[in-house]
Amino acid sequence: MLVSIFLALFLPCTGMGVVFVVYICLLCYSANRDNDVNNHDFQAPVKPAQKKGLSPSDLEKLPKVTGKELVLGTDCAVCLDEIENEQPARMVPGCNHGFHLECADAWLSKNSICPVCRSKIAPEFFNPPESNPC
Numbered sequence: 086m087l088v089s090i091f092l093a094l095f096l097p098c099t100g101m102g103v104v105f106v107v108y109i110c111l112l113c114y115s116a117n118r119d120n121d122v123n124n125h126d127f128q129a130p131v132k133p134a135q136k137k138g139l140s141p142s143d144l145e146k147l148p149k150v151t152g153k154e155l156v157l158g159t160d161c162a163v164c165l166d167e168i169e170n171e172q173p174a175r176m177v178p179g180c181n182h183g184f185h186l187e188c189a190d191a192w193l194s195k196n197s198i199c200p201v202c203r204s205k206i207a208p209e210f211f212n213p214p215e216s217n218p219c
Contacts, residue, residue: 155183163188
């Protein structure tokens with residue numbers, strides 16, 4: 086009976102001790118592996134920086150209209166305010182969504198996509214084809 090009590094207490098404690106030692110070994114292995122990677126001038130692949138927004142010269146090429154000339158509504162999706170009839174606005178070519186001039190320029194200087202439909206502003210809009218002199 087004394088042996089069975091001893092085994093009932095000893096075996097679970099021994100099992101938990103083994104699990105703990107294996108866990109510590111795995112932590113040490115993982116830490117050493119991370120240090121080895123960092124010490125061997127290994128650099129993870131870095132995504133190249135991409136120019137996301139439009140330049141000021143490209144922004145000037147976008148159509149400027151007034152609020153009453155907007156085709157698809159008079160709510161600015163950037164500031165969520167209404168574009169009044171006489172306020173200057175900018176229309177995104179291709180999708181014809183309109184925004185306050187300042188809001189559109191602030192958005193498009195950081196992102197070259199329409200804030201409403203996410204359509205990309207085509208590069209051919211900024212580089213029109215050469216006209217044929219014939």
